[in-house]
Amino acid sequence: MKPVMRPVEKMSAIGNLEQFSAVLQGETIDFFPPSKNVPIYFVQENGEVLFLYDDTIPEYYKVPELAGTRFLMDMKLLEAMTQRYVPIYDIHTGEELFSKEEFLELRQKMSGLSIYGSEEFIFSKNLEFPGMEYYLERIDSNLAAIQAQEEKINRTFSHILSALGFSISSLTGPQNVEIIDTGSTSRGTNIPNNHWDFDFMFRIPPEQLSTIRDGLVQGLPTLNGKNVITRNRIRLQQVTIEGIDVPLDIDISFVPNQMTYFSTEQALQMRLEQIKKQDITKYKLVLANIMCAKQILKQYHAYKPSRSDQSQAGLGGVGIENWILQHGGSLEDAARSFLEASTSKSFLEFERVYSVFDFGKNHVSVAKRGFPYDNFVMKNMRENGYQNMQKALSSWLKQLATEEKSETKTL
Numbered sequence: 001m002k003p004v005m006r007p008v009e010k011m012s013a014i015g016n017l018e019q020f021s022a023v024l025q026g027e028t029i030d031f032f033p034p035s036k037n038v039p040i041y042f043v044q045e046n047g048e049v050l051f052l053y054d055d056t057i058p059e060y061y062k063v064p065e066l067a068g069t070r071f072l073m074d075m076k077l078l079e080a081m082t083q084r085y086v087p088i089y090d091i092h093t094g095e096e097l098f099s100k101e102e103f104l105e106l107r108q109k110m111s112g113l114s115i116y117g118s119e120e121f122i123f124s125k126n127l128e129f130p131g132m133e134y135y136l137e138r139i140d141s142n143l144a145a146i147q148a149q150e151e152k153i154n155r156t157f158s159h160i161l162s163a164l165g166f167s168i169s170s171l172t173g174p175q176n177v178e179i180i181d182t183g184s185t186s187r188g189t190n191i192p193n194n195h196w197d198f199d200f201m202f203r204i205p206p207e208q209l210s211t212i213r214d215g216l217v218q219g220l221p222t223l224n225g226k227n228v229i230t231r232n233r234i235r236l237q238q239v240t241i242e243g244i245d246v247p248l249d250i251d252i253s254f255v256p257n258q259m260t261y262f263s264t265e266q267a268l269q270m271r272l273e274q275i276k277k278q279d280i281t282k283y284k285l286v287l288a289n290i291m292c293a294k295q296i297l298k299q300y301h302a303y304k305p306s307r308s309d310q311s312q313a314g315l316g317g318v319g320i321e322n323w324i325l326q327h328g329g330s331l332e333d334a335a336r337s338f339l340e341a342s343t344s345k346s347f348l349e350f351e352r353v354y355s356v357f358d359f360g361k362n363h364v365s366v367a368k369r370g371f372p373y374d375n376f377v378m379k380n381m382r383e384n385g386y387q388n389m390q391k392a393l394s395s396w397l398k399q400l401a402t403e404e405k406s407e408t409k410t411l
Contacts, residue, residue, distance in 0.1 A: 024082040124330035174205050179201075183198055201254075203257035209254055255367040304316060314385040314388070339393055339394060
């Protein structure tokens with residue numbers, strides 16, 4: 001049913017997502033001038049909030065439609081995170097763009113995140129699949145190896161920073177550096193193999209960037225010299241660390257330490273810890289599903305995000321982890337949902353209806369003061385990665401059906 005649109009004497013403009021978040025959390029906004037970038041209005045009518053276009057804005061600045069835009073996706077995410085449902089409509093068509101059912105579905109995808117009022121993780125019934133023993137047999141040894149290597153890496157970091165006059169600490173200070181493990185290796189969701197790579201975020205005093213960055217480059221010897229060094233990031237290949245027999249790849253990004261927030265990595269870690277707390281057996285099954293998903297998508301060249309490898313243009317490691325966790329820990333459920341939503345659609349059509357959200361803040365986006373919550377489909381994927389992911393998931397599900405049929409006959 002279309003909402004009744006009638007003239008109102010007073011409207012308040014929402015010019016950006018920060019203002020929208022404030023409204024959701026109960027702050028009163030009497031008036032903001034129209035935003036040329038985001039011409040969306042809201043008006044309170046009978047206890048219901050409607051989000052509307054402003055027809056007075058010149059055509060050049062108008063967003064053609066709200067449905068399927070990144071702005072609408074982000075509005076939905078903010079409503080789910082603040083646990084406050086507000087219906088959203090298109091003023092021109094009266095179409096409901098965000099229903100209560102969609103809100104509840106998105107809330108379920110946040111299970112296991114107590115920070116958003118959804119503590120208990122909701123497991124899928126499809127956690128097991130033929131061939132998962134390969135991953136299950138390696139989980140314990142993989143986690144043990146990671147812990148041992150991280151201890152030695154952190155000890156090396158401590159020695160380098162200490163020589164530069166800095167201390168490792170989560171407290172903000174002119175001589176303090178906070179080190180955050182951001183990669184899948186730190187969470188034990190990496191593909192078990194003999195090639196080890198670690199990703200870290202260093203939250204540093206911004207004025208000390210060059211000193212810390214250059215000191216780390218000098219203090220971390222590499223075997224092949226194929227390193228990438230930019231202003232805010234260093235990517236070092238085949239780093240030798242005392243006490244570790246094999247060379248490692250280490251990726252370090254630098255962000256200012258002036259703000260505190262719930263990050264991407266903290267959101268993933270909170271969920272995995274909750275899963276482990278609820279059921280250790282299912283915890284390992286979930287890890288196996290994530291590992292398998294990454295393995296398959298790597299084989300089909302649909303893994304790395306477009307910003308790091310345009311030939312793959314996939315969800316990326318963190319995106320895949322969120323994708324699996326948002327489907328109850330099940331690769332089968334995630335694959336079926338992806339393929340169902342992608343049937344007969346181009347990537348541009350698909351990304352308007354299918355999202356994989358980040359429920360923690362991206363460090364780089366925070367540093368740049370942009371919208372901090374990623375949508376891994378819109379941000380990381382492109383048409384080629386989308387097509388390859390369809391092929392990968394279709395092939396895997398066919399193989400799954402064949403193996404399950406074979407097992408049934410054997411029984």
